Amino acid sequence: MEKIVILTGAGISAESGLGTFRDEGGLWAAHRIEDVATPEGFARDPKLVQNFYNMRRAQARKAEPNAAHYALAKLEQEFTGEVIIVTQNVDGLHERAGSQNVMHMHGFLEGALCAGCGHRWPAPLNMKITDRCPKCKEVATRPDIVWFGEMPYDMEDIWDHLRSCDYFVSVGTSGNVYPAAAFVQDAARHGAITIELNLEPSAVVSDFAESHCGKASDIVPEWVEKMLSVRK
DSSP: OOEEEEEEOGGGTGGGTOOOTTSSSSGGGGSOHHHHSSHHHHHHOHHHHHHHHHHHHHHHHHOOOOHHHHHHHHHHHHOSSEEEEEESOOSOHHHHHTOOSEEETTEEEEEEEETTTOOEEEOOSSOOTTOOOTTTOOSOEEEEEOOTTSOOTTHHHHHHHHTTOSEEEEESOOSOSTTGGGHHHHHHHTTOEEEEEESSOOTTGGGOSEEEESOHHHHHHHHHHHHHHTTO
């Protein structure tokens, strides 16, 4: 049974109105990464960080999946093998489009995490610095987001998938953030066919066997239809 591992980054959600921290004029433009996306920033000003992620959570809830998200959900439903989505995104649009095998390596906006005991629970729309953990009752609530300097989630399982897949496909990623930027090399070393689908070539485009540029809502559905048609 063939296995496809798909890495998705902010580029797949850009057409749904969710910008990256490199975009001008978005939520990230008004904040330094060091202030809102690091454990140190949270320790300095937890209220600022909570408010920032409250805004991101509200924005994500208003966004709708686009054709690229729906195409990957269709691939999972109709492909005769296994499809795993490893996403750097925290917006939940893959699940809302219908994908089920999704690994959130950078966490999830809809999750809350206790910094004290590690308990997780669904996040309210507006998290507050006074919120208590429902398990240990400590005032230690933070967004369940992997910040810079922290270890991404599920890495052992992700490496196992990369080393056993037949296809590794990267969609909408910059190739600037590790460890995700190294996924293509690891998959290729273990025999996978590697494909990049991106608005423009990433920083690691030379590591891919194939590269296709264009809007995610155009090139992802085209690639999915190709994959499904040759297996009918």
